[in-house]
Amino acid sequence: MEDLNRRRLLKAGGVVGAAGAVAAVAPATPWTWSPANSLPGRGAGADPRTLWDDEADPVIAKVIDSGQAPKVNKLLRTWHKNSQPLPAGLPPELRDFMEHARQLPSWTDQSKLADAVKFNQKRGTYLGIIYGFASGMMSTLIPKEARAVYYSKGGWDLKDRISKTAKLGYDIGSLNAYQPGGEMVVTCLKTRMAHAGVRHLLPQSPHWVHSASEDVPISQADIMVTWHSLPTTVMRNFRKWQVPIAADESAGFLHSWQITAHMLGVKGEYIPASWNAAESQAKQVLDPIQHPTPEGRKLADMLLDLGMNLDLTLLSRGVLGALTRFMLGDKAADGLNIPREPVWTPLLETAWTPYVLVREGLLNVGMPREAYWMIDEFLRQFVLFYMSELRMPINIEIPVFNNPK
Ligand code: HEM
Structure with missing residues (x-):
């Protein structure tokens, strides 16, 4: 009964009301990964399984509820390059959010990003295979992600979703990913907004309400789980296959993914500072949770x-x-x-x-x-x-x- 009421509350209030409501479903095991291992090296230590995106979520919920999403999507189809001005005509609140969220973090290091490019150029062929068939297939074994994808529009048109995810994999590896002529800022920000849309819409799906053990999908912790299915899994495979990676290229690749986590709305205190820190977080959040679900099996079958x-x-x-x-x-x-x-x-x-x-x-x-x-x-x-x-x-x-x- 309490569960049902909570769901109704969420439906009525959208994700804006989520933080308060979800305090009631605190995860069974405590969050123990220390912010000392994170990029800033400190943080409040709040459990990221109970945090979503308090900047993007209310803005995008309003865009959807006011019926403006199709118009916004149409306007944003012309926005591709990192340095390109936003198109005219966006709702002012959305424009303010996007102008703020498109800024690269102060800790961006262009020389490390240049090393990431070297890495991506040398290892591009393997990267495509790993992103597709280690990370992509692994996503079907991450129960919360499999459910979110299956019951959202992405599950309805998986082919479309795959091309969009492939775009992120391509953009992050491209020569000027985060430079003015690149597209990665745009890709990340659009993804951040898509995630906010999913947080608002999925709790309204009758299929989701019946199948999920959570109310609002794509928490800060969930994003880091998926993050580990990407770069951490890449590095694990390269180690397993004994591919030698130069130290600067490995650090550059990590840096490009740290920036990506930030641009997707993850708070610094959950972003690992080093590969060792990433391993320690992956062991806690990714390795123990993988298991097949009916939704994951269907997605894998489609893949x-x-x-x-x-x-x-x-x-x-x-x-x-x-x-x-x-x-x-x-x-x-x-x-x-x-x-x-x-x-x-x-x-x-x-x-x-x-x-x-x-x-x-x-x-x-x-x-x-x-x-x-x-x-x-x-x-x-x-x-x-x-x-x-x-x-x-x-x-x-x-x-x-x-x-x-
Ligand atoms: C959408 C990447 C984390 C669920 C997307 C899209 C990209 C993407 C590129 C746009 C594709 C599209 O619109 O179909 C990422 C990356 C992540 C991440 C790089 C972490 C580093 C997650 C997590 C979940 C999730 C943790 C769920 C628990 C979804 C869903 C969509 C989506 C449901 C929308 C699909 C749709 O309805 O069209 N993501 N994602 N993502 N993502 Fe993520």
């Missing part, structure tokens, strides 16, 4: 059809399933009902690490030429797919409806 209707023979369900199993392990793949694939599962298990070492120039014997060619061709087709996803104009928008199904 495996990614290559359908494309003239790229190696992006079949079977091969992409084998890749998922290889990236996330047998337990995760079994949990997602992904079968072993007779050729590609053993191929990846035995030949992937030697392939990477040969490609890196660290090994020149012991790799059958046929196996090398198959993996190489698969990577080439994946890059083609990735680029085709980015060819159309991609506009990240404030959602105006939930998944109707």
Whole structure:
């Protein structure tokens, strides 16, 4: 009964009333990650599972409730570059928020961002695969994210969502990501606004109300969980595959993702200051919570059809399933009902690490030429797919409806 009332309250008040209401659903285990490990090295230590985005959420809730979201989305389709002025005609409160939120943090270090570019250029091919099939598939095993995506518009049109997420992966790796001619500030701010829209809309979905163990999705902690499924998972895989990464490039890559967390609205005290700090947070927030859910299984099933209707023979369900199993392990793949694939599962298990070492120039014997060619061709087709996803104009928008199904 108390639960029902809380939900009604949220529906009536939108997310603006969420902070007070959610105090009643304090998580069972305490939040113990210390702000001493964070970028500023200090903080109030509040539990980020009970914090959302108090700057964006009320502004976007108002845009949606006043029926202005379609007009705002249309205006913002012309806004692409970091240095571009905002289009005229936005509601004044939204414009004020966006002018403030588009500023890079004072701790932005352009030389570190230049090192990140070096990293992205050298490792771009692997990055696409990791973002897609380690991070992307992992998101289906993060129960709160899987539910949020499945019951929002993103679950209704997953293909569209994948291109939009691919855009973020592409923009962060591009040459001028956070420079005036780049697009990453815009991509992050539009994503921050999309998240605020989801926080407002999802609690109004009857499917969400019945399935979720939480009231308002995408807390500060949730964003950091997903963050670890991205850069922390990238670094874990590079370590596992023994890819040598120069110290400055590793620090630059971290910096580009720290800025991204900030631009998505995460408070400094939850953003790890170093890779060690990131590992300690990931062990606490990401590793223990991954498990399959009905929604996650459906999303994973849809993701495996990614290559359908494309003239790229190696992006079949079977091969992409084998890749998922290889990236996330047998337990995760079994949990997602992904079968072993007779050729590609053993191929990846035995030949992937030697392939990477040969490609890196660290090994020149012991790799059958046929196996090398198959993996190489698969990577080439994946890059083609990735680029085709980015060819159309991609506009990240404030959602105006939930998944109707
Ligand atoms: C939307 C990235 C965290 C759920 C988006 C979009 C991007 C993105 C690029 C725009 C794509 C679209 O509109 O479909 C990220 C990044 C995150 C993060 C980089 C963290 C570093 C999360 C978390 C959740 C979440 C933690 C849920 C718990 C959603 C949902 C949408 C969305 C439901 C909207 C989909 C739609 O209805 O269109 N996110 N996200 N995201 N994100 Fe996130």
